[in-house]
Amino acid sequence: MSEPFDLLIRNGRIVTPDGVVSGDVAVTGGTIGAIGDVTGPARQEIDAKGLWVMPGGIDPHAHIEQMSGMGVMNADTFETATRSAAMGGNTTVISFAAQAKGERLADTVAQYSTRAARGAMIDHAFHMTITDMTAPDCLSDLAALIAKGHRSIKVFTTYNIQLDDRAILEIMATAREAGALVCVHAENDGIINWTRDRLIAQGLTAPHYHAASHPRLAEVEAVERLCRFAEFLDQPIMLFHISTAEGAACVAAAQARGVPVWAETCPHYLFMTDTVLKAPGIEGAKWMCSPPQRQEADQEALWQALASDTLHIVSSDHAPYRMDENGKLSAGPDAPFNKIANGLPGLETRLPLLFDAMVSHGRQGFDRGAEAFARLTATAPADIYGLAGKGRIAPGMDADLTLWDPDRQVTYGADDLHDNVGYNPWEGRTITGWPTTVILRGKVIVEGGACRATPGQGQWLHRPTLGTARPHGTPAPEAALAQTKG
Ligand code: DUC
Ligand code: ZN
Numbered sequence: 431m432s433e434p435f436d437l438l439i440r441n442g443r444i445v446t447p448d449g450v451v452s453g454d455v456a457v458t459g460g461t462i463g464a465i466g467d468v469t470g471p472a473r474q475e476i477d478a479k480g481l482w483v484m485p486g487g488i489d490p491h492a493h494i495e496q497m498s499g500m501g502v503m504n505a506d507t508f509e510t511a512t513r514s515a516a517m518g519g520n521t522t523v524i525s526f527a528a529q530a531k532g533e534r535l536a537d538t539v540a541q542y543s544t545r546a547a548r549g550a551m552i553d554h555a556f557h558m559t560i561t562d563m564t565a566p567d568c569l570s571d572l573a574a575l576i577a578k579g580h581r582s583i584k585v586f587t588t589y590n591i592q593l594d595d596r597a598i599l600e601i602m603a604t605a606r607e608a609g610a611l612v613c614v615h616a617e618n619d620g621i622i623n624w625t626r627d628r629l630i631a632q633g634l635t636a637p638h639y640h641a642a643s644h645p646r647l648a649e650v651e652a653v654e655r656l657c658r659f660a661e662f663l664d665q666p667i668m669l670f671h672i673s674t675a676e677g678a679a680c681v682a683a684a685q686a687r688g689v690p691v692w693a694e695t696c697p698h699y700l701f702m703t704d705t706v707l708k709a710p711g712i713e714g715a716k717w718m719c720s721p722p723q724r725q726e727a728d729q730e731a732l733w734q735a736l737a738s739d740t741l742h743i744v745s746s747d748h749a750p751y752r753m754d755e756n757g758k759l760s761a762g763p764d765a766p767f768n769k770i771a772n773g774l775p776g777l778e779t780r781l782p783l784l785f786d787a788m789v790s791h792g793r794q795g796f797d798r799g800a801e802a803f804a805r806l807t808a809t810a811p812a813d814i815y816g817l818a819g820k821g822r823i824a825p826g827m828d829a830d831l832t833l834w835d836p837d838r839q840v841t842y843g844a845d846d847l848h849d850n851v852g853y854n855p856w857e858g859r860t861i862t863g864w865p866t867t868v869i870l871r872g873k874v875i876v877e878g879g880a881c882r883a884t885p886g887q888g889q890w891l892h893r894p895t896l897g898t899a900r901p902h903g904t905p906a907p908e909a910a911l912a913q914t915k916g
């Protein structure tokens with residue numbers, strides 16, 4: 431008699447890279463052994479009749495145990511953030527190792543690694559955020575860390591932690607040589623500061639003026655500039671949180687020119703408009719993020735850009751701050767918008783919101799919603815960021831699986847998430863389709879509405895090579911000449 435499988439998930443609708451298969455998934459030693467009509471004993475069986483079996487969600491953009499650009503600490507630790515992520519159907523997260531000014535990048539990464547190793551309940555990797563190129567050994571540390579398997583970098587063009595164009599080019603050139611993807615928060619700092627200061631000077635300080643203080647053209651200018659940098663050096667970039675129709679159009683135009691540009695958007699741009707900021711009094715602060723939510727026409731354009739593969743990923747941009755004096759209101763209960771920390775919690779709600787729209791309601795552009803959902807939320811992040819063994823249900827892959835009940839309806843409450851934020855920005859919204867069971871490398875980490883994962887159970891994911899976000903060809907002739915050695 432053959433060895434029993436460790437786990438057998440029976441009778442599900444399994445979303446594989448080759449389409450939807452009705453049947454079973456067998457797991458041995460933390461990886462997927464067989465898919466389809468599987469016979470054989472198993473130590474543990476789960477009946478998935480009537481459920482979708484999806485790849486575990488991969489959220490590639492979350493801020494965890496990190497200081498904001500304004501110096502306010504996140505509400506979440508690795509433990510609380512990854513517990514929340516798991517409850518929302520995720521098995522992998524990429525967060526940031528964010529360099530403090532003057533700090534050696536090697537020290538930054540070592541500190542975040544220690545904290546994640548202690549607390550993380552799901553698998554994880556880091557984007558290395560560079561804020562100070564004058565810190566000792568910055569570029570040599572960067573090259574060494576890339577070689578050790580940290581294959582993505584983050585830079586800002588605004589937010590008090592921006593780098594100038596020259597520094598960004600230097601980092602991109604280092605990334606080109608060592609093999610890393612450069613992620614960018616792309617908004618023009620001058621446009622934002624000029625507008626913000628004029629609004630504040632007129633006394634226009636309520637949370638909803640935050641939207642006006644981040645003009646659409648600030649995004650457009652920086653996205654276009656970064657696309658040209660990518661073109662100049664033939665260096666892959668990932669444009670984070672595209673929020674406007676024009677931003678998405680810049681990305682599409684660069685891609686059409688053959689530039690190695692990838693891009694993402696987030697649920698708060700797909701499902702919210704800037705009217706959320708107009709809640710009474712200071713309440714609007716709950717939804718303040720950068721870039722801000724935009725208009726309905728932008729939502730349509732972003733969905734179309736996802737459907738046409740101009741945008742490749744929907745991430746959460748989880749950036750958790752409590753609505754109290756340690757979080758959003760650290761500058762007082764009536765703080766002007768420019769003194770309120772930016773960001774929303776999103777690790778737990780990203781997948782249910784998207785499942786509801788794409789699978790349960792067949793959002794425009796997706797006639798095969800379940801497959802598109804798996805691609806945007808798991809397969810594409812795994813492929814683009816080089817997370818080998820993750821993101822798809824296929825033999826030999828890690829057994830990271832989420833079982834979805836398509837009939838379960840949940841209406842979000844005021845404070846029902848499992849993070850440490852104390853409010854749910856989606857309060858009152860009804861979701862159809864729910865992640866009932868989450869499995870990480872063959873171990874059940876969520877079931878029956880409870881998290882069974884333990885802190886430290888998550889593993890750091892070594893990325894020995896770039897993912898699919900690779901250079902396309904050759905740098906511009908002047909860049910190639912400038913980089914010629916000796
Ligand atoms: N915007 C970001 O770019 N990061 C964190 C929070 C936010 O609102
Ligand atoms: Zn950002």
Ligand code: ZN
Pocket residue numbers: 491493747749
């Ligand atoms: Zn972010």
